[in-house]
Amino acid sequence: MTKRYRSHRWGLSGLQRTLLLYVVLPMLVLSGLAIGFGLERASELEDERLRGDLELIGRAIRLPVADALMQGDIQAVRSNLDSVFRIGRVYGASVYDTQGTLVAAAGIVERDLSESILAEQVVRTGEQQDSYREVAGRDVFSQFLPINDRGGRIIGLLQITRRAQDFEQSFAQLSRIAWGSWLIVAVATVAILIFGHYGAVGRHIETLVTSMRRVAQGDRKHRAAVQGPGELREVAEGLNRMLDSIEAAEQEIEARREHEQQLNYQLRESEKMAAIGQVASGVAHELGAPLTVIDGRARRLQQEHQDVESQRQLTAIRGQVQRLTKMVRQLLAFSRTPVTAWQPLSVQELVRQAQLSTSYEFEPDGPAITVDMPTATITISGDPQRLELALVNLLRNALQAARQQVVIEVREQVRDQKQHVVILISDDGAGIPADADQDELIKPFKTTKAQGEGTGLGLAIVAHIIADHCGEFALQPGPDGGCQAVVSLPRPTQAEETSI
Numbered sequence: 001m002t003k004r005y006r007s008h009r010w011g012l013s014g015l016q017r018t019l020l021l022y023v024v025l026p027m028l029v030l031s032g033l034a035i036g037f038g039l040e041r042a043s044e045l046e047d048e049r050l051r052g053d054l055e056l057i058g059r060a061i062r063l064p065v066a067d068a069l070m071q072g073d074i075q076a077v078r079s080n081l082d083s084v085f086r087i088g089r090v091y092g093a094s095v096y097d098t099q100g101t102l103v104a105a106a107g108i109v110e111r112d113l114s115e116s117i118l119a120e121q122v123v124r125t126g127e128q129q130d131s132y133r134e135v136a137g138r139d140v141f142s143q144f145l146p147i148n149d150r151g152g153r154i155i156g157l158l159q160i161t162r163r164a165q166d167f168e169q170s171f172a173q174l175s176r177i178a179w180g181s182w183l184i185v186a187v188a189t190v191a192i193l194i195f196g197h198y199g200a201v202g203r204h205i206e207t208l209v210t211s212m213r214r215v216a217q218g219d220r221k222h223r224a225a226v227q228g229p230g231e232l233r234e235v236a237e238g239l240n241r242m243l244d245s246i247e248a249a250e251q252e253i254e255a256r257r258e259h260e261q262q263l264n265y266q267l268r269e270s271e272k273m274a275a276i277g278q279v280a281s282g283v284a285h286e287l288g289a290p291l292t293v294i295d296g297r298a299r300r301l302q303q304e305h306q307d308v309e310s311q312r313q314l315t316a317i318r319g320q321v322q323r324l325t326k327m328v329r330q331l332l333a334f335s336r337t338p339v340t341a342w343q344p345l346s347v348q349e350l351v352r353q354a355q356l357s358t359s360y361e362f363e364p365d366g367p368a369i370t371v372d373m374p375t376a377t378i379t380i381s382g383d384p385q386r387l388e389l390a391l392v393n394l395l396r397n398a399l400q401a402a403r404q405q406v407v408i409e410v411r412e413q414v415r416d417q418k419q420h421v422v423i424l425i426s427d428d429g430a431g432i433p434a435d436a437d438q439d440e441l442i443k444p445f446k447t448t449k450a451q452g453e454g455t456g457l458g459l460a461i462v463a464h465i466i467a468d469h470c471g472e473f474a475l476q477p478g479p480d481g482g483c484q485a486v487v488s489l490p491r492p493t494q495a496e497e498t499s500i
Contacts, residue, residue, distance in 0.1 A: 065077055081105065096113050143161075301314050350384065355395065370408070378412065401483060404428055426478040473487055
């Protein structure tokens with residue numbers, strides 16, 4: 001329990017995962033979207049600011065450059081361009097004539113704009129233009145401004161360029177700060193949720209869940225600790241009250257069940273003896289003597305008439321007589337009184353006796369019998385003859401149905417806090433028909449065998465014998481096909497063994 005508790009404590013509980021998924025995660029996503037939107041807007045504003053800086057620089061030198069061009073003073077033009085280039089934020093500055101031919105330059109510039117559509121638009125429209133371009137193998141941002149004389153006529157172009165990465169670098173620091181702050185807040189939020197939830201609610205819920213698991217595992221005497229917030233205390237108190245009510249109800253149900261079981265047992269025995277006892281006893285007495293006479297006369301006729309046809313007919317008669325005699329014996333076994341003399345029995349010895357009894361009925365080359373049971377003696381209490389009769393009937397049915405093999409297994413099992421012995425008899429035959437009802441199969445005179453091959457009393461005898469010993473009997477599909485008969489018998493407690 002300690003190991004489970006520790007692993008659960010340091011892991012995330014289901015409630016914590018739910019809060020993270022449906023509360024914290026949406027909050028972090030929304031805040032991330034807000035930061036992303038804000039950074040995008042800030043990037044646009046910073047981009048506009050940097051463009052505005054270039055425009056201010058260009059407007060500041062455009063008039064002196066225009067005067068120098070009109071006077072043909074190329075040296076003055078270069079001086080103005082050099083003064084702009086020394087600012088440091090400018091990658092290059094250049095002046096072109098209206099044909100796109102370079103007049104003067106400072107820094108890294110384009111040598112010829114005669115093929116530039118952007119320069120042509122500036123000359124044609126008289127409006128400044130800008131765009132991202134590649135100059136000398138580097139990405140730059142270029143701004144083109146028209147140079148006008150005093151009369152407003154365009155006499156040239158002024159190009160001022162700035163590295164494109166300047167725009168990105170100006171925004172990168174702000175982006176790192178924003179996302180770094182978001183990450184810190186996200187980690188702090190998750191940590192606060194995990195540790196805060198555990199300290200305030202989680203540890204109390206964990207204690208309550210541990211109590212519920214103990215109850216689910218069968219510890220009905222355990223009661224939950226009443227602690228934590230008011231709602232959890234109410235849940236713990238409600239659980240304890242429910243367990244108290246269940247315990248009281250189970251005691252009452254158990255008492256009623258035992259009483260009803262006793263009444264049902266008495267009723268079943270009464271009905272059995274009333275409905276079948278009279279029939280069985282009457283049939284046994286009325287048919288016993290005539291069947292003996294018929295079999296004796298048929299045997300005498302077989303001795304007198306040796307021809308093939310007579311022998312065949314008389315053999316058939318004797319076979320039917322034997323079948324009727326077997327049915328009479330089964331009826332007598334079915335109508336026997338309940339177990340009255342209990343005695344300790346070895347399950348291993350019962351299985352060996354049943355196996356020995358059936359060995360006389362089947363050919364040696366028939367289905368093989370495999371026995372798998374513990375070497376240590378397993379003791380139960382009951383009537384050895386009736387229990388052996390039940391196992392003989394089950395083993396006989398399995399041998400009749402099996403193709404190659406019958407498996408007998410003996411297992412010990414704990415059920416409802418009581419020790420039981422489970423005997424499994426499996427065959428590899430055709431199995432139980434899919435439409436067969438198990439309750440119908442164990443009723444008297446119900447059989448799935450062909451007409452003339454079974455009386456329908458074998459399973460009924462088994463069911464009544466096992467019920468008389470307070471056990472359970474069931475049929476189910478075998479693990480490898482075929483049918484599996486399951487007999488479960490309770491083992492006596494130490495006090496019961498002493499009293500036997």
